Structure formats: structure tokens, C-alpha cells
Amino acid sequence: MQFDPSLPKSSTSSPASFAYKSVRERWPTIVTNAIKDVQRQIDQYERSNPKIVRQGMQIVAELECLKQEMHQNCTLSPLPDEEGELRGDVAIYNQELQDRGAQSATVGVRWHEVEWLFSECYLYRRLFGSFSRRTLWETYDVFQEQKRDAFKQSKNAVLEMAAYYVNVTENIGCDSGTVLSPEAVERNRAVFSDMMQQCLWGNATDLSLLTTLTYENIQQLQGSEVFKRRRDKVLVNDLDRAFDLLWQARNQGEEHRTVDFVLDNAGFELFVDVVVICYLLKSGLATNVKMHAKKIPWFVSDATPTDIEQLFDIIQRPLDFFKDSNDSGSGDFAKMYDEQPQHLEVLHGDLRTFRAEGRLAYQTSNFWTQAGSFWRLPISNTGLFAELRSSLLVVLKGDLNYRKLVGDACWDPTTPFQEALGPLGKSSKLNILSLRTCKADVVVGLPPGKDEELRSLPEGGGESGSRAWALDASRAVMQFSKGR
């Protein structure tokens, strides 16, 4: 709190904001879905395991209570103590809650009058605690089924992306390490741009925003046609600067060219991230990539280490995973796969090699699931800060990472991206690339007049005070900051 931007923040009290709607409609739906998921488990264990059932019912009772508290605008209660390595986090959340309470005009911090970023993180942290404090549920991911179901419906786009990967790396991968003609450099630049744009739009399928997704919804959000159609929806595109950074380092023969990839959603987005990461390694734009995942189930669809391992398995044995997805209109995966099995096999082979060589790894940190903005990083997690500073480039995916980068503050939308990064911006020694489809009110780095232009569109928000154009993931920014 102390180190966040001093500007006012998005708050659940502001009727024009997405935060307002979130606490009143979206979060209760998310908690209701979690309750239904636990209920299904309880039904399954009804006869065989009374202890699981008993603990499950305690979880349901807690989640019902959480919903009521939101509904009735109660104060946010301190998180119950937990065992294990995440215990310290609970203390950090509770300290912040206490500090915020002490500063508030009314007593305590109420659901309908609280900063959005803090309260949303608190919500997911509290949800997690309901499971982690129950011995038979402590490793249960209440969002797992939703994540897997959504990914099962992404098979067409998975095959397409794998084919694209093979095509690109066959033609460009071999360029690594050689001196290239200007035309070849431009070809590499174009491929980088395409890859990164696929990576960007992979972020549109986010289960915390789309609380009910149909097969048709998913198809509309995925595939190469989608990203081609949406080129003009990218409001800021700094990819050239990021490419120049990686390309120059590669040409100068810098030995360690690590890219850190701060992940967002599991499922299709994670699959595209992994493809893009393999491309970065294969093309020589990076020598090593470290993926950063969430330690706990987070914002419904965020990727955890389990999701990563499951994805690696799926890439190795796609038929096992996709064969029983019986959604309409999807075609017969086995048949489609038979026609081009080699694409996923090539991807799997590369993945296995990079992992065996230690060039592709993943890790977690409590930092990613704490409540505050990333402005706190240099103070609150010096180890991670040092690690990211030693990286050539840090790629951050998604809307929540963006909100945390800029502190979810009410910036003027023309504020330079680097300025809004505060201590992670100028002179930070961090090179940052944010790939974000817009799902929240905050945005920076826009050209003068752009926000006004977008607000004046039908559905753009108009005079309502809402930045409606920025809420449905139909627009995006790819912003770069060179901190060293």
C-alpha cells in the first residue's frame, strides 16, 4: 500500500467502473460456480468418504458466507490462519486489511467501498484458504474442471497453432546464429510480430471474465483469423522495440539471453505461450526461458504448476485428452489429428529437448498472489526483483498483470507506460513487455484523443463516465519499457 502509486485507485464504490459490477454480479457468480463444483464432489463421495463430505460441507458453508458478505456490503474479515509455506501471506493480507481499516472513514473495509485490486486478490486468497485449511481438500483446485473443459473446446485452434509453429520454425529456426540479409531480418521481425500477436489474443479466453463460455464463444476468440481481424484493435504496438532488443543481443552473441514469462491463464492461452516460448528458443531470440506460474488457484483460470504439467502431457498425448470432447461443430479430433500428427509431435520433441537442456523451466513465487501492485516488488521481494533484472526481457501476460504493473490507478490514459510503471520503469534495469487484452478500466500510453474517440463509439461508454470500450477484451495494448 505504502509503495503503490499515490493516485486514486479503481474502487468498487464507483458506479461507472467495472469494479462496481464485479463485486455485485461477477464475483458472486464465480463463488456460486465454486460452490456447485464442491457440491458435485460431495455428491460423488457421499457414500464412500464421509470425511471428505463433512469437510466439503464446511467449505460450502464458508463460501455461502463469503457471498452473503459481498451481497450485504459487510466488512472484509481477516483471513483465518493457515498452516504451511503460505502462512506468511495470510499475515501480509491481514496486516494490509488492518492498515486499510485504520485509514477508512467508516470502521473497517467494506466490500462495496474498497480498492478493486486489493479486494479481488483478497477474494481469491480467501477462497483458496477455505480449501487449504481442510486436510482432504488442501490440494484441490476448484477451478480445474472449468479450465479443462474450456481447453477441450480449443482443439481446432491447438492444431492450427501447432501447424503454424512447425511451418515457422522449419523456415526461420535455422537462421539462428548466422548473419542474415536485411530481408531475412525483416522476415524474422514479421514472424516475431505474428507470434506475439497470437500470444496476445490467447489472453482473450479468460474464465474470470467469461463466467459462462459456449463452444461458439471460444471459437470466436481463437485462431489465426481472429488475430488477423483484430490487428487494428491493438491500440499501442511496441513489438518492434522488443524485437530489436532480442535481435541485437542475439547478434552481439550475448551468452545468456533469458526471457522471463509471467504467465496468465491456463488452457489455450498457456498452450499458445508455450508455442511462442519454443519459438523464441528455437529461433535463437532467447537462450533460456523461465515461466512464472501462480502457486495457488487464482482468478479462476490462471496457470498453476499442475496446469503446466498437464499441458505438457496433453501435448505429448493429445488424443487422450481431446478424444472425448463431444462439443458440437468441432469435427472429429482423431481424424483431424491423423492428418497432421507430426505437428504436435514436433512441438513435443522440441519441448522435451528444451526442458532436458534446462533451457525451459517454470517456477512460482508468493509474490504473484499477493494483493498489491508490482510497484512493491523492489521492497517486498528483493530476490525476485534481482532475478528479473538479470533477465533480458520480462514478458507479462494479461489484464491482471497489467493492472498490477500500473497499480490499478486512475491514470490519465496518455501517461507514458514507463512512467506508470513507477519503480519498475525508467532506470529500473528491467526490460518489460506487457501483452494485455483490455478487461479493466485502467489504461496508459494512449495517443492524445484516443480514449475520447473510443468512448464516443456506440458501446464505448459515452457520457456515462465508464470506459466501456476497455472492458470486453476486444482491444489490446502491447507496451514495452526499456529500463536498462
Ligand SMILES: O=P(O)(O)OC[C@H]1O[C@](O)(CO)[C@@H](O)[C@@H]1O
Ligand atoms: O486473465 P487476465 O487477463 O489477467 O484477466 C483477469 C482480469 O480480468 C478481470 O477478470 C476483468 O477485468 C479482472 O477481474 C482481472 O483483472
